[in-house]
Amino acid sequence: MSAQQVLFDAPGPRSRRNILIGNIIGAVLIVGLIGYLIMALAAQGQFAPEKWTPFLEWDTWRFFLLEGLLYTLRAAAISVVTSIVFGLIFGLGRLSHVAVIRWISGIVVEFFRAVPVLLMMIFFWLLLGTLDLLRPQDSPFAAVVLGLTLYNGSVIAELVRSGVYNLPKGQREAGLAIGMTRSQSLRSIEVPQALVAMLPALVSQFVVILKDSALGYIITYSELLAYSRRLGSGEGNIFQALIVAAVIFIIINFMLTTFATKLSGRLSFRTGGKTRKDKNEKVLVTDATNAG
Amino acid sequence: MEDYLSLLVEYDVLGAFWVNIQLTLWAGVWALLLGTVLALMRISPIASLQWLGAAYVNIFRNTPLTIILAFGFLGLFGQLGFTLAEDLNVSLFRIAILGLAIYHAAFVCEAIRSGVNTVPLGQAEAARAIGLSFMPAARLIILPQAFRGAIAPLGNVLIALIKNSTVAAAGSVAIETSTVMKEMIEFRSDVIYPIFFTFALGFVILVIPIGLLTTWASKKLAVAR
Numbered sequence: 040m041s042a043q044q045v046l047f048d049a050p051g052p053r054s055r056r057n058i059l060i061g062n063i064i065g066a067v068l069i070v071g072l073i074g075y076l077i078m079a080l081a082a083q084g085q086f087a088p089e090k091w092t093p094f095l096e097w098d099t100w101r102f103f104l105l106e107g108l109l110y111t112l113r114a115a116a117i118s119v120v121t122s123i124v125f126g127l128i129f130g131l132g133r134l135s136h137v138a139v140i141r142w143i144s145g146i147v148v149e150f151f152r153a154v155p156v157l158l159m160m161i162f163f164w165l166l167l168g169t170l171d172l173l174r175p176q177d178s179p180f181a182a183v184v185l186g187l188t189l190y191n192g193s194v195i196a197e198l199v200r201s202g203v204y205n206l207p208k209g210q211r212e213a214g215l216a217i218g219m220t221r222s223q224s225l226r227s228i229e230v231p232q233a234l235v236a237m238l239p240a241l242v243s244q245f246v247v248i249l250k251d252s253a254l255g256y257i258i259t260y261s262e263l264l265a266y267s268r269r270l271g272s273g274e275g276n277i278f279q280a281l282i283v284a285a286v287i288f289i290i291i292n293f294m295l296t297t298f299a300t301k302l303s304g305r306l307s308f309r310t311g312g313k314t315r316k317d318k319n320e321k322v323l324v325t326d327a328t329n330a331g
Numbered sequence: 332m333e334d335y336l337s338l339l340v341e342y343d344v345l346g347a348f349w350v351n352i353q354l355t356l357w358a359g360v361w362a363l364l365l366g367t368v369l370a371l372m373r374i375s376p377i378a379s380l381q382w383l384g385a386a387y388v389n390i391f392r393n394t395p396l397t398i399i400l401a402f403g404f405l406g407l408f409g410q411l412g413f414t415l416a417e418d419l420n421v422s423l424f425r426i427a428i429l430g431l432a433i434y435h436a437a438f439v440c441e442a443i444r445s446g447v448n449t450v451p452l453g454q455a456e457a458a459r460a461i462g463l464s465f466m467p468a469a470r471l472i473i474l475p476q477a478f479r480g481a482i483a484p485l486g487n488v489l490i491a492l493i494k495n496s497t498v499a500a501a502g503s504v505a506i507e508t509s510t511v512m513k514e515m516i517e518f519r520s521d522v523i524y525p526i527f528f529t530f531a532l533g534f535v536i537l538v539i540p541i542g543l544l545t546t547w548a549s550k551k552l553a554v555a556r
Contacts, residue, residue, distance in 0.1 A: 050376065058376050065379035083411055153538040154531045155494040157509050162527040165516045169523065246393065253395035257500055257509075264398055268405065278406035285394045285402070292393035 090276040094283055099270065107266025108287060114180060114262060115249045118187035122248065123241075125188055126195025131230070133200045136221060144196070151193040157254050160186035164258040179260035183252060191248050198240050202233030206312045236312030239303035246292045246299075253288070263287065335522045338515060339529075347511040348533050354424075354496040354507065358431035359489060365432060366439025373440065374447055376465065384440065391437040396430070396495055400502035403430040420505065427502040431495065438488045446481025447473060451556065479552045486545025490538050508533070 050058055080086060093099045132144030151159075164182035167173055173181055206229055214224025256264040267284035271277030372384035391399070403426040407413040415425035450473055458468035478485075497509040504510075512530045516523050 054376075058378075061375075061377040062379050065377050065383070069379060069383050085411070149539070150531070150535065153494075153535045155497040155509070155534060157497045157500065158512060158527070158530055158534070161509055161513050162516070162523070165513070165520065166523055169520050250393075250395040250397075253397040254498065256397055256401065257498075264395070264401060268401070271405070276410075278402075278410040281398060281402045281406050285398050288395055288398065289390055289393040293389060296389075296393065 085278060090274075090279050093270070093274050093276065094279070103266045103270040104263070104283065104287065107261065107263035107284075110180075110260070110266075111249070111252050111255075111262040114183045114187070114252045114255060114260070115245070118184050118191065118248050118252070119245055121184065121188040122191040122195055122244075125192025126199060128196075129192065130196035130199025133196060134203055134225060148193040148196045151189040152197070154190075156186050156190045156251050157257060159189055160254055160258050179255060179258050182258055183255040183260050183262075186254070187248055187251055190251070191244055194244060194247075195241065198237040198244070199230075199233060202237040202312055203229050205236070206232055210311050232310040232312055235306055235310040238306060239299045242295060242299035242302060246295050249292060249295070250288065334519065335525045338519055338522065338526070342511055342515050343506075344508075344511065344529060344533070347506055347508045348537075350504070350507040351493065351496040351499075352537075354428060354431060354499055354504070355489075355493045357428045358435060358496070359492055361428065361432035362435040362439050362488075362492070363485075365436035367443060369436060369440035370443035370447070371469065373444060374469075388437045388440055391434055392441070394434070396434050396498050397501045399434050400427060400430045400498055403427065404502040423503050427499040427504045430502060431492065431499070435488055435492050435495070438491070439485065442481050442484035442488055443477060445484055446477035446479070449480030449554075450476045476554050479549075479554055482545055482549040482552060486541060486549070489545070490541055493537055493541070494534065 077086075084090075129144045129148050132140050133148065135141050135144070160182045162182075163185045164179055167178035167181055168175065203225070210228055210232065211224050214228040215221070219227070252262060253264045255262050256268075259265075263284050264281075267280040268277060271280035274280070369384045369387055372380040373388070375381065404423065408423065408426060413426070414422040415429070416422040454472055454476065455468060458472040463471065497507060499507050500509045500513075508530055512526060515526050519526070
């Protein structure tokens with residue numbers, strides 16, 4: 040049931056009037072709040088044209104923002120692929136009928152889900168620096184991809200496992216009834232449906248990967264945030280540059296989230312599993328890990 | 332091994348974790364307050380407040396936390412001279428709490444909203460039938476049940492918050508775990524593995540009990556239906 044229907048009736052004339060009054064007060068408050076912020080910033084001279092005009096020039100975009108975005112997207116795209124591979128391997132490992140494999144996969148997944156991504160990135164960054172495997176300038180990038188893969192791969196492994204668990208029991212029973220073994224039914228009946236069911240959650244996880252790629256800034260990987268900072272220190276407008284960078288992230292992530300929601304509606308008839316939790320509940324944005 | 336132990340004497344690892352715990356607790360309290368207000372706005376009948384709540388959630392849920400915290404340090408503090416205390420370190424610490432709270436409030440709001448979704452329609456109908464209007468119905472009937480339904484997702488937000496408190500490094504909070512770990516490794520890269528596992532284990536010890544506790548509490552406190 041949707042929250043909107045829970046708390047109030049279809050409004051009568053009096054509540055309609057109250058809602059209208061509340062609406063006007065709310066709108067005045069919002070306009071007032073935004074107005075206050077704008078006034079405060081204007082008083083500090085943050086709307087001075089020279090702070091914003093750099094963003095109208097093609098060179099700013101070509102040499103800083105798009106360049107940075109390219110590195111952000113490169114780290115995120117590679118991490119998406121490696122995370123899916125990692126997630127499939129360990130997700131299936133957790134479903135294995137060999138107890139040892141199940142245990143090892145469980146420990147790996149739980150460990151990497153509990154350790155902050157930033158700590159992993161710092162560790163790999165400094166480790167690769169001492170190991171002499173890569174060119175020194177490549178180690179931040181490799182550390183970002185490794186950190187993102189281990190964390191998000193573990194989350195995806197959990198998605199695979201819960202996807203199989205949440206299938207209706209009849210799917211496996213039907214597989215066994217037509218003479219398949221336990222692992223045959225897992226491979227050809229349960230996992231394919233679980234993968235379809237987890238697609239929306241997977242797309243939501245891409246948002247996490249894209250957001251967390253910004254952690255690379257801390258370990259000197261030159262992505263969008265690092266480029267924006269560089270741009271801002273050159274022009275004296277870090278405040279504005281970071282807002283523009285945030286807006287770029289928000290637009291991309293908002294499109295991904297919208298896509299995930301649409302996808303969950305489209306896919307629901309392709310699988311015995313649930314692509315979303317409840318009829319009116321959107322894709323599991325609150326799922327823990329998405330705050331990561 | 333002895334080298335490693337002497338390193339533990341030199342660097343205050345427990346103190347670093349204590350900074351992260353403090354960041355988590357303060358940011359958690361503010362995020363819970365702000366998130367509850369946002370959730371109320373999103374479920375209220377007033378369109379402008381619904382819009383504001385939805386806009387807030389969509390903006391901050393989709394912004395990288397690193398940008399928010401870097402913005403607090405470079406933009407608010409560096410460019411605007413915004414401070415929250417006389418002392419520089421206290422001020423940066425509070426700005427980091429502010430950033431963490433603003434980011435996680437969006438997730439708290441969604442967690443509580445998913446809790447509201449667990450409350451059956453009949454509860455609200457009964458509340459209206461005995462003459463309660465929106466605020467009393469929300470306060471007495473819906474929210475107490477919604478919070479109980481929201482324990483598991485709220486616990487998940489808390490776990491994310493503990494781990495994310497390490498990102499305070501982007502806000503120049505100097506003595507928290509990720510910065511201390513980096514300094515220790517840079518000082519003694521020959522014992523890099525024990526150092527990393529010490530910190531990793533610290534987070535496992537912090538995070539796993541919270542996960543078990545919230546799972547237990549959400550089952551224990553679930554409204555029997």
